[in-house]
Amino acid sequence: MSHNVDLGVFLPVTNNGWIISKNSPQFLPTFDLIRDVCQRAEAIGFSYAFSMGKWRGFGGNVEFWKYSVESMILMAGVANLVPRLRLIASVAPALINPGVFAKMASTLDDVSGGRLGINIVSAANELEYSQMGLYPKNFEDYRYEYTEEWLTLVKRLWSEPSVTHQGKYFTFDDCQSFPQPVQRAIPIVCATSSDRGFQFIADHCTDGFFGGTTLESKIGRSRRIKEVAAAQGRTVKTHTLIMLIQGDDDADAQRIMDHYLAGADEDAISSIYQKRSGTKAESRTSILRDRFENDRTRIFYGGLPVVAGPERAADMIEKLVVDGGLDGVMFTFPDFMRGLERFGNSVMPLLRKRGLVPMTRATDAG
Numbered sequence: 001m002s003h004n005v006d007l008g009v010f011l012p013v014t015n016n017g018w019i020i021s022k023n024s025p026q027f028l029p030t031f032d033l034i035r036d037v038c039q040r041a042e043a044i045g046f047s048y049a050f051s052m053g054k055w056r057g058f059g060g061n062v063e064f065w066k067y068s069v070e071s072m073i074l075m076a077g078v079a080n081l082v083p084r085l086r087l088i089a090s091v092a093p094a095l096i097n098p099g100v101f102a103k104m105a106s107t108l109d110d111v112s113g114g115r116l117g118i119n120i121v122s123a124a125n126e127l128e129y130s131q132m133g134l135y136p137k138n139f140e141d142y143r144y145e146y147t148e149e150w151l152t153l154v155k156r157l158w159s160e161p162s163v164t165h166q167g168k169y170f171t172f173d174d175c176q177s178f179p180q181p182v183q184r185a186i187p188i189v190c191a192t193s194s195d196r197g198f199q200f201i202a203d204h205c206t207d208g209f210f211g212g213t214t215l216e217s218k219i220g221r222s223r224r225i226k227e228v229a230a231a232q233g234r235t236v237k238t239h240t241l242i243m244l245i246q247g248d249d250d251a252d253a254q255r256i257m258d259h260y261l262a263g264a265d266e267d268a269i270s271s272i273y274q275k276r277s278g279t280k281a282e283s284r285t286s287i288l289r290d291r292f293e294n295d296r297t298r299i300f301y302g303g304l305p306v307v308a309g310p311e312r313a314a315d316m317i318e319k320l321v322v323d324g325g326l327d328g329v330m331f332t333f334p335d336f337m338r339g340l341e342r343f344g345n346s347v348m349p350l351l352r353k354r355g356l357v358p359m360t361r362a363t364d365a366g
C-alpha cells in the first residue's frame with residue numbers, strides 16, 4: 001500500500017537551530033542558508049518548508065535564539081526560488097491587526113503562486129510579546145478566544161466583499177481587502193499540544209502539528225487531534241517534528257549525539273527552562289518538565305531526537321505513518337544542508353522502496 005507521507009523541513013530561522021550545545025553546528029539564520037536549505041529540500045522530494053515566528057532569545061554561552069528572522073518576509077524571499085515547495089509561514093495574532101495580515105497573506109499567496117499556508121501562533125510564550133507591551137493582562141486566559149475572532153476576520157476578508165464587525169476584540173467598518181488569495185482558502189495550521197489547541201485545530205485548521213518526546217506520545221496526539229476533528233465532522237491532517245541525528249549507522253549517529261551532549265550549554269538550558277516554566281501556558285503541561293529532566297532530550301529545544309542510521313530512521317517514519325496514521329513528518333537537523341543531503345541519499349531511497357513516498361523523485365518529474 002502506498003502512503004505518500006508529506007515530508008517537510010522546519011527552517012533554521014534562529015541561530016543554531018534546535019540544539020542547545022557548544023559542540024553542535026553554530027550558525028546564523030542568513031537568507032543564503034535558508035534559500036539553500038529550501039532548494040535542497042525541494043530537490044530531494046520534500047513537499048513543504050515551514051518557518052516559525054520567534055521574537056526573543058534565551059541567552060547562555062551560545063546566545064540561544066538571539067538571532068531570528070521574520071517568517072512572512074523570509075517566505076516572500078524564497079517563494080520564487082523554490083517553484084514546488086508549499087510554504088508555511090507563521091503569524092502571532094497578538095502582534096498584528098487582522099486587516100493588515102489578511103492583505104499580507106493574500107499578497108504572499110500571489111507571490112508564491114498559491115502555495116502559502118499559515119501557522120497560527122497563539123502566543124504561548126509570554127516574554128516574546130510582553131517585551132513589546134503586547135501581552136495584555138491575563139491574556140493566557142483568553143488568547144485562543146482572541147485568536148478565533150482574529151482568524152474569523154482574516155478568513156472573511158479573504159472571501160467576502162466587505163466586512164463589518166463589532167466584536168469583543170475588533171471593530172471593522174466596511175473593511176475591504178482585495179485581491180483575495182489565489183487559493184480559495186489558504187490552508188491554516190496550528191502547532192499545539194493542549195486540548196484547547198486541538199479544539200482550535202478541529203474548528204479552524206487543515207493541519208495540526210505537534211512535538212512529543214516519544215513515538216508513542218506522537219501517535220497518541222495524532223489520534224486525539226483526528227478524534228476531536230471527527231467529532232466536529234471534519235478531517236484534519238497531522239504532522240510531527242523530528243530532530244534527526246544521522247550517522248552511517250546507529251552507532252555512528254550515537255557518537256555524534258554524545259559529542260553534542262558533552263557540549264550542553266547549561267546556562268542556556270536553565271535560562272530556557274526558567275523562562276518557559278515561568279509562563280502559565282507552558283508550565284501547565286508536563287512536556288517541558290519531562291524534557292528538562294530527561295538527559296537525552298534536554299539539549300534539544302523541540303522535536304524528538306532520533307539518533308539513527310538510515311534503516312532505523314526509515315523504520316521510525318514508517319511506524320509513525322503506517323501504525324500511527326500521521327500524514328506528515330517535519331525535520332530539523334544539526335547541520336541542515338548536510339542533514340538534507342544525507343537524508344536524500346540514504347533515507348529517501350528506503351522510503352521509496354517501502355512505498356512511503358512516490359517512486360519518482362521531484363527532480364525527475366520536473
Ligand SMILES: Cc1cc2nc3c(=O)[nH]c(=O)nc-3n(C[C@H](O)[C@H](O)[C@H](O)COP(=O)(O)O)c2cc1C
Binds near residue numbers: 053125
Ligand atoms: C511544528 C511546531 C511549530 C511551532 N511553531 C511555533 C512558532 O512559529 N512560534 C512559536 O512561538 N511557537 C511555535 N511552536 C511552539 C508551540 O506552538 C507552542 O509553544 C505551544 O505548544 C502552543 O501550545 P498551546 O497554545 O496549546 O499552549 C511550534 C511548535 C511546533 C511543534
